[in-house]
Amino acid sequence: MSAKKTALTVLSAALLVPVMLTAPAHALPRAHPAPAPTPKPRDGKGGAKQAPAPPVSMSAVGGTRLGQPGTQVNLLPGAPALPESLTGRSWIVADAGSGEVLAAHNAHWRLPPASTMKMLFADTVLPTLPKDQVHKVTEEEMSDVGQGSSLVGVKEDYEYSVHDLWLGVFLRSGNDAVHVLSAMNGGIEKTVKDMQAHAEELQALDTHVVSPDGYDAPEQVSSAYDLTLIARSGLQKQDFKEYCGTVSAQFPGSQEAGKARDSFEIQNTNRLMTGAGGLAPYKGIAGVKNGNTTMAGSTFTGAAQRDGRTLLVTVMNPNSGGLNSVYEETADLLDWGFAAAGKVKPVGELVSPKSEDGTSHGSPAQSHENTPSASGQGAGGGVGTALGIAGGALAVAAGGVFAANRRRPRRPRGGRGPDTDLLP
Numbered sequence: 275m276s277a278k279k280t281a282l283t284v285l286s287a288a289l290l291v292p293v294m295l296t297a298p299a300h301a302l303p304r305a306h307p308a309p310a311p312t313p314k315p316r317d318g319k320g321g322a323k324q325a326p327a328p329p330v331s332m333s334a335v336g337g338t339r340l341g342q343p344g345t346q347v348n349l350l351p352g353a354p355a356l357p358e359s360l361t362g363r364s365w366i367v368a369d370a371g372s373g374e375v376l377a378a379h380n381a382h383w384r385l386p387p388a389s390t391m392k393m394l395f396a397d398t399v400l401p402t403l404p405k406d407q408v409h410k411v412t413e414e415e416m417s418d419v420g421q422g423s424s425l426v427g428v429k430e431d432y433e434y435s436v437h438d439l440w441l442g443v444f445l446r447s448g449n450d451a452v453h454v455l456s457a458m459n460g461g462i463e464k465t466v467k468d469m470q471a472h473a474e475e476l477q478a479l480d481t482h483v484v485s486p487d488g489y490d491a492p493e494q495v496s497s498a499y500d501l502t503l504i505a506r507s508g509l510q511k512q513d514f515k516e517y518c519g520t521v522s523a524q525f526p527g528s529q530e531a532g533k534a535r536d537s538f539e540i541q542n543t544n545r546l547m548t549g550a551g552g553l554a555p556y557k558g559i560a561g562v563k564n565g566n567t568t569m570a571g572s573t574f575t576g577a578a579q580r581d582g583r584t585l586l587v588t589v590m591n592p593n594s595g596g597l598n599s600v601y602e603e604t605a606d607l608l609d610w611g612f613a614a615a616g617k618v619k620p621v622g623e624l625v626s627p628k629s630e631d632g633t634s635h636g637s638p639a640q641s642h643e644n645t646p647s648a649s650g651q652g653a654g655g656g657v658g659t660a661l662g663i664a665g666g667a668l669a670v671a672a673g674g675v676f677a678a679n680r681r682r683p684r685r686p687r688g689g690r691g692p693d694t695d696l697l698p
Contacts, residue, residue, distance in 0.1 A: 326363075327343075328343040328344075328363070328364075328380040328383045329343070329383065330343060332380075332381075332382035332383060332384075332480075333382040333479060333480055333497075333499075334382075335382070335477055335479055335480075335499070335625060336375060336381075336499060336622040336623050336624060336625050337375070337621065337622030337623060339378075339621040339622055340375065340378055340381045340382055340499060340621065340622040341382055343380055343383075344379065344380070345377070345378070345379045346377065346378045346379070346381070346621040346622075347376070347377040347378075347618060347621060348618055348619035348620070348621055349614075349617070349618055350617050350618055350619060351617075352617050353614050353617035353618050354610055354613045354614055354617070356377060356610060357603070357606040357607065357609075357610055359594070359602075359603070359606065360379070360592075360603055360606070360607070361592040361593045361594040361599065361603065362379065362589040362590055362591060362592040362593075362600070362603055363380060363383060363385060363590055363591040363592075363593070364379060364380040364381065364383045364385060364497065364498040364588075364589075364590040364591070365378065365379045365380075365381075365498055365587070365588060365589045365590065365603070365607060366378040366379070366381045366498040366499055366502050366586075366587065366588050367585065367586075367587050367607050367608075367610065367611045368502050368506075368585070368586045368587075368624050369583060369584070369585060369586075369611075370506055370509065370577060370584040370585065370586045371583065371584055373506075373623045373624040373625075373626075374620035374622075374623055374624075375620055375621050375622040375623055375624065376585075376611055376614060376618050376620060376621070377607075377610075377611075377614075377618065377621065378498070378499070378621060378622065379498075380498070381497065381498050381499040381622070382480055382497050382498075382499050383497055383498070383590075384480045384482075384495040384496070384497050385495060385496070385497065385570065385573075385590050385591060386490060386494060386495060386567065386569040386570035387481075387488055387494070387495065387496040387501060387565060387570060387573055387590075388488050388490075388565025388566055388567040388569075388570035388571075388572075388573045389424070389447045389487065389488040389563065389564065389565030389566070389567075389573075390488065390496070390501050390563050390564070390565045390573045390574070390575055390588075391483070391485075391486070391487065391488030391494070391496065391565070392443055392444075392447065392452065392486075392487060392488055392563055392565075393501065393504045393505055393508055393562060393563045393575065394469050394472065394473060394478075394481065394483065394496075394504045395443070395452060395455075395456075395465070395469060395486045395487065395488075396440070396443060396444070396508060396514055396517070397472065397504055397507050397508040397511065397514065398465075398468050398469045398472040399455060399456070399459050399465060399468070399469075399486075400440065400511065400513055400514055401511065402459060403436045403455065403458055403459065404436060405435065405436045405437040405440070405513065406435060406436070406437065407435065407436045407458075408433050408434070408435050408436075409433065409434060409435075409436070409439075409454065409458055410431065410432070410433045411428055411429065411430045411431065411432055411433075411434065411454050412430060412431075412457075413430045413431075414457075415430070415453055415454050415457040416428070416430050416450060416453065416454075418453065418462070419449050419450050419453050420449060420485075420487075420489040420490075423449035423450070423487070423489060424446065424447045424448060424449060424543075425446070425448050425449060425450045426441075426442030426443075426445070426446040426447075426448030426450060426451050426525060426540060427442075427446075427448070427450070427525065427527070427538070428442065428448065428450040428451055428454055429528070432526070432528075432529070434454070434526060436455070436458070438525060438526055439451040439454055439455050440455070440513070440517050441517065441520070441523045441525060441540065442525060442540070443455070443517075444517040444518050444520065444542070444563070445517075445520060445522070445523060445540045445541060445542045445543070446525075446540050446541075446543060447543050447563075447564070447565070449487040449489060452486055452487040453486075453487070456486050462485075462486065465486045466483050466484065466485070466486060469483045469486060470482070470483045473500070473504070474628070475627050475628050475629065476500075476503050476504060476507055476627050476628075477503065477625045477626075477627065477628060477631070478496070478499075478500035478503045478504055479500070480495065480496055480497035480499065480500045481495065481496040481497070481500045481504075482494060482495050482496075488565055488567070488570075489567070490567045490568060490569040490570065497590075498588040498589070498590050499588075499624075501573075501575045501588045501590075502575060502586050502587075502588045502624060503624055503625070504575075505561075505562045505563070505575045505577060505586055505588070506586060506624055507627070508562065509560075509561070509562070509577060515560070515561070518544075518560075518561030518562050518563060519547075519560050519561050520542065521541065521542050521547055521548060522539055522540065522541045522542065522548075523539070523540055524537040524538070524539060524540075525537060525538055525539075525540045543564055544559075544561065544562075544563070544564050544574075544576075545564070545597075545598065545601045546559045546576055546601050546604065546605060547559050547561070551597060551598050551601075552598065553598060553601055553602075556576070556578055556605050556608065557578070557580060558578040558579040558580045559576065559577075559578050560577045560578060560579060560584075561576070561577050562575045562576060562577050562586075563575055564600070564601075566597065566600075570590070570591060571590075571591035571592070571593075572589075572591065572592060572597065572599065572600035573588075573589070573590045573591065573600065574588070574589055574600045574601060574604050575587070575588040576588075576601075576604045576605075576608065578608050580612050581612060581615070583612065583615060585608055585611045585612065587604045587607045587608050587611065589603045589604050589607070
């Protein structure tokens with residue numbers, strides 16, 4: 275490890291210690307029965323159909339090992355074994371401060387991202403709109419919100435601040451809020467182009483953006499590697515950190531003539547933060563974003579701090595069944611990552627943005643043999659990164675979000691179609 279990274283690790287540890295004083299305890303160890311056999315897909319003629327397999331060759335951004343299919347890990351003497359219960363098609367464990375990838379499984383497999391795409395939306399658009407700006411919602415802005423979308427409850431002809439709308443995006447995964455913010459950013463088409471350009475700047479070259487909210491769309495894909503890169507970038511932004519680390523908030527409701535405007539409570543859909551669905555809040559959890567759609571299955575990127583370290587874990591599409599699986603597998607990988615500190619040799623790294631990295635890893639066309647497809651066919655960082663994430667952890671702890679308002683979320687106001695982030 276270089277002197278620069280050594281100094282960075284020590285500084286990050288000093289900054290993150292206060293966070294642990296306010297973090298909730300982890301749940302008691304979970305018993306993990308053997309996963310139930312996954313029903314075999316049928317080919318329409320009564321025969322069994324093979325489950326999709328990762329490409330034989332994938333992007334090598336971050337290291338050649340990350341472009342290989344299967345699990346990649348270098349266990350040193352005394353290192354804990356990886357959890358046995360992992361069923362995600364793709365996952366990654368990375369140190370947010372150093373950028374080291376501790377272990378990965380099909381890290382660059384291009385898969386539908388669901389609402390984890392909202393991390394890229396926020397990282398792209400959030401800096402462009404003043405949070406105190408107020409906007410009156412029009413019918414046109416709401417007209418193309420996908421059927422069955424998760425909604426926070428934005429209503430046309432009502433005014434909302436940018437701050438309100440971002441709470442709706444981060445806490446309730448509201449596609450209605452995404453579409454209004456996209457309109458304020460110049461429209462859906464411009465926002466998609468902005469997001470794609472930002473993904474390329476981050477060297478998240480597996481990512482192909484079609485919709486800003488992550489709603490299922492042909493050829494909209496990302497990867498566990500890219501989502502982790504994006505989350506790491508977002509956590510360097512103060513507002514991003516605070517929004518994704520907020521457990522509950524008040525959201526503007528309706529208004530009767532001559533009366534003050536109503537509000538209602540919204541809670542974060544991140545179950546490792548709220549303890550919904552029978553899970554206990556994860557020790558040191560600080561975000562980031564979950565998603566669930568018909569095409570993507572369950573996806574989740576989580577960040578947690580413990581013992582002076584910040585880890586990022588992304589899990590995509592576990593096949594063990596149940597809405598808790600993606601959270602349980604994330605928690606298991608976080609536990610492993612913290613226990614494996616100093617006992618594994620990194621298998622790759624999270625690269626720096628192009629503007630900070632003199633070594634460009636190429637354009638999307640140069641980095642991938644296959645074109646994007648919904649079926650999935652087809653160490654960077656520095657002082658600023660680690661300090662940004664550490665500072666965000668302190669801000670979240672100071673806000674008391676780890677200890678506040680852990681009641682079960684209210685039943686969603688939105689539909690129950692393909693976007694199911696709000697399922698209780």
